[in-house]
Amino acid sequence: MTKRLFDKTLxxxxVEYRMVIPMDSLPRFRIPEGEFSKKVDVFDNNCCRWSFRCSKRKNDPHPKPVLSAGWIKFVKEKGLKEGDQVIFSVSDRDGAEDFNDLVGDSTKADGELRVKIMIANVSRDSRHGGGQFRQLMRYGIQFVRNRILFMVQFFSAID
Known part of the structure; x- marks a missing residue:
């Protein structure tokens, strides 16, 4: 089940340095206790994989989370601009199967192109020797411009 995590006007x-994430959304990124960043893999509407770094300040009562390391390349590739709206959604799913089980879907409704990428399941990660994950978090990013809705989902495995 997918729920909206947050909306943001860029x-x-x-769009020039890093994307600031609302503080109340930080727990959903599940940065491990004692760590200050986490890699998040992204699959866009062309099934291309992107890697972002979600990080927070180390010694501050206000961690100010951001997406960096890969985010600006993504912004440039997608042509995102100041003022574009970004919608993040998150879905928790149990179980795991094949990481390459991507399914693309695009439909037109009332002249509006909607492009979304779905991933069936994720199971493999070289850091864990190919073992299966007990839980999968799926994040989705949507951005809207000129009546075109794009959706990107990014995934983070939780041991």
């Missing part, structure tokens, strides 16, 4: 900082 700022100049978001």
């Amino acid at each position: 700022s100049k900082t978001d």
Whole structure:
């Protein structure tokens, strides 16, 4: 089941340096206790894989989470601009199967192109010797411009 995590209108900082994540959304990224960043893999509407780094400040009562390391390349590739709206959604799923089980779907409704990428399941990660994950978190990013809705989902395995 997918739920909206947060909406954001991209700022100049978001499109030029890093994307600031709302504080109340940080727990959903599940950065391990004692660590300050986590790699998040992204699959866009062309089934291309992107890697972002979700990080927070180390010694601050206000961690100010951001997406960096790969985010700006994604912004440039997708042509995102200041003022574009980004919608993040998250889905928790149990179980795991094949990492390459991607399914693409695009439909037109009332002249609006909707492109979404779904992943069936994720099971393999070289860091874990190919073992299966007990839980999968699926994140989705949507951005809207000129009546075109794009959806990107990114995934993070939880041991």
